[in-house]
Amino acid sequence: MKRLKVWIIVGVILGFVMPGVALAAGDKASELIVVAHTRVLTDTGYYTAFMHYMADAYNANILVFAIWCTVLTAVYGAFLGFLMDFLMARTGLDLTSRKILEH
Amino acid sequence: MDWLFMYMPIAGIKIFWPGLVLIGFSVGTIGGFFGMGGAWMVTPGLNILGFPMAFAIGTDMAHIAGKSMISTMRHAKFGNVDYRLGFSMLVGTRIGIECGAQMIMYLERLGNVGSVVRWTYVIFLALIAWMVFYDYFKARRKAKTGQVGEYGATGITWYVALHKVKIPPMIHFKVAGFTCSLWLPLGVSFVTGALAGFLGIGGGLLRMPALVYLIGCPTHIAVGTDLFEVMLSGLYGAFTYSLKGRIEIVAVFVMLTGAAIGAQIGTVATKYAKGYGIRVAFGIAVVCCMFSVILKEFKFDAIAAVVILGTIGAICLYIIKIMFQGAAQELREKKKAEASLFKA
Numbered sequence: 206m207k208r209l210k211v212w213i214i215v216g217v218i219l220g221f222v223m224p225g226v227a228l229a230a231g232d233k234a235s236e237l238i239v240v241a242h243t244r245v246l247t248d249t250g251y252y253t254a255f256m257h258y259m260a261d262a263y264n265a266n267i268l269v270f271a272i273w274c275t276v277l278t279a280v281y282g283a284f285l286g287f288l289m290d291f292l293m294a295r296t297g298l299d300l301t302s303r304k305i306l307e308h
Numbered sequence: 309m310d311w312l313f314m315y316m317p318i319a320g321i322k323i324f325w326p327g328l329v330l331i332g333f334s335v336g337t338i339g340g341f342f343g344m345g346g347a348w349m350v351t352p353g354l355n356i357l358g359f360p361m362a363f364a365i366g367t368d369m370a371h372i373a374g375k376s377m378i379s380t381m382r383h384a385k386f387g388n389v390d391y392r393l394g395f396s397m398l399v400g401t402r403i404g405i406e407c408g409a410q411m412i413m414y415l416e417r418l419g420n421v422g423s424v425v426r427w428t429y430v431i432f433l434a435l436i437a438w439m440v441f442y443d444y445f446k447a448r449r450k451a452k453t454g455q456v457g458e459y460g461a462t463g464i465t466w467y468v469a470l471h472k473v474k475i476p477p478m479i480h481f482k483v484a485g486f487t488c489s490l491w492l493p494l495g496v497s498f499v500t501g502a503l504a505g506f507l508g509i510g511g512g513l514l515r516m517p518a519l520v521y522l523i524g525c526p527t528h529i530a531v532g533t534d535l536f537e538v539m540l541s542g543l544y545g546a547f548t549y550s551l552k553g554r555i556e557i558v559a560v561f562v563m564l565t566g567a568a569i570g571a572q573i574g575t576v577a578t579k580y581a582k583g584y585g586i587r588v589a590f591g592i593a594v595v596c597c598m599f600s601v602i603l604k605e606f607k608f609d610a611i612a613a614v615v616i617l618g619t620i621g622a623i624c625l626y627i628i629k630i631m632f633q634g635a636a637q638e639l640r641e642k643k644k645a646e647a648s649l650f651k652a
Contacts, residue, residue, distance in 0.1 A: 241318045256317040259557055263318055271550035274370060274557050278546055281561060282374030285568035286381035293382075293572055297642065298635055300385050300576065 240264055318556045319360050325562050327357045332563030334624050336570025340379040341577050341627045342590050343531030344512025345372040345538045348597055349620050352613040363556045366549030370560045373542025375567035379535045382575040388532030390483035396490060397497035398537050404501020412506050426605050429507045433598035436517050440591030444584055467524030484525045496522045512538055513594060527583035577627045580634025593623055
């Protein structure tokens with residue numbers, strides 16, 4: 206119990222020290238870019254092709270960009286949900302009920 | 309070390325992607341545990357990474373929608389989501405947010421309201437924190453004097469009086485386990501939505517305690533139901549922000565990847581945490597958020613960011629500890645039960 210309290214105190218102190226260190230090294234956010242810069246996307250590959258497509262949609266047709274953003278967010282979220290569900294089921298934990306019943 | 313930086317095609321800059329994964333993980337953990345989006349936690353983190361602030365809110369909104377989807381799917385398996393209540397609250401919240409946003413735009417045309425909004429936010433956060441800790445100490449006093457109900461001692465029970473209001477239509481919320489007038493969740497969600505729209509926040513910080521203290525939802529179901537609502541309103545927010553060109557979609561995917569793991573930890577941790585444990589931790593998070601807003605008001609931005617990020621770090625570690633300790637205990641008990649069955 207005493208060791209656990211020590212670990213909790215260490216964790217809390219680290220939790221406060223680390224962001225201070227990061228902030229000392231960090232830089233402020235830069236200016237807003239209103240046109241997506243597609244000329245730098247010169248590599249071939251599916252990832253760059255996807256980035257190119259999204260940047261083009263952002264520049265040319267914002268509605269298409271908005272629809273893709275919303276749909277892809279929902280699809281990726283659902284995919285990750287199912288994937289994590291599959292992985293968590295293999296841990297052996299009961300993930301369908303909880304013992305604690307209180308308000 | 310170039311591989312540690314990922315190019316963002318819309319913002320046109322390279323970002324340290326492990327930082328994005330860490331932000332997603334932390335917010336996923338805390339959001340899954342408390343049942344809120346967590347936008348107030350993401351912005352300082354993105355600022356430190358050098359993410360353009362113009363894209364921060366929209367990117368965060370989309371990430372929160374996806375993260376809430378993952379958490380909702382897990383909470384639904386635990387039986388923590390009341391869809392009927394969630395949809396009722398969503399209607400009220402959406403109308404309320406639009407009214408609140410219109411009010412703030414009207415006040416902005418009259419003069420500078422930034423400071424008024426921040427101090428209003430501080431007052432509401434202080435009220436919420438007071439409510440949470442008063443509820444906890446009242447419940448403890450009742451438990452000590454033996455005033456214990458079916459599900460343990462409860463502190464604040466304002467919802468009991470509100471449930472007695474019989475304005476039709478009356479609706480039964482099966483998962484949450486109570487019957488009340490439909491106007492109660494609609495009204496409460498309208499008020500929290502209006503406040504959220506006025507203050508320019510998502511509203512999870514306001515909605516979660518409102519679900520518990522005013523509507524009478526058990527804590528775990530309030531967490532799951534609120535996440536369901538955040539998911540739907542987050543998707544709507546993601547669409548509107550991307551129409552304004554304010555989303556960096558690659559950053560959304562990277563943060564979601566971290567959030568997928570964090571959301572599982574936060575959500576499963578609720579299984580091993582008592583309702584009041586969740587509420588007290590929520591109260592502490594609210595107090596730290598309040599201090600950071602006060603510090604920002606007095607232009608101590610760096611210290612405000614340290615307070616927020618320190619709070620996130622500490623609460624994350626606390627939730628991870630609950631989850632792993634609880635899971636280890638459950639697996640130990642399961643092994644013991646299997647061993648004794650085998651012996652028999």
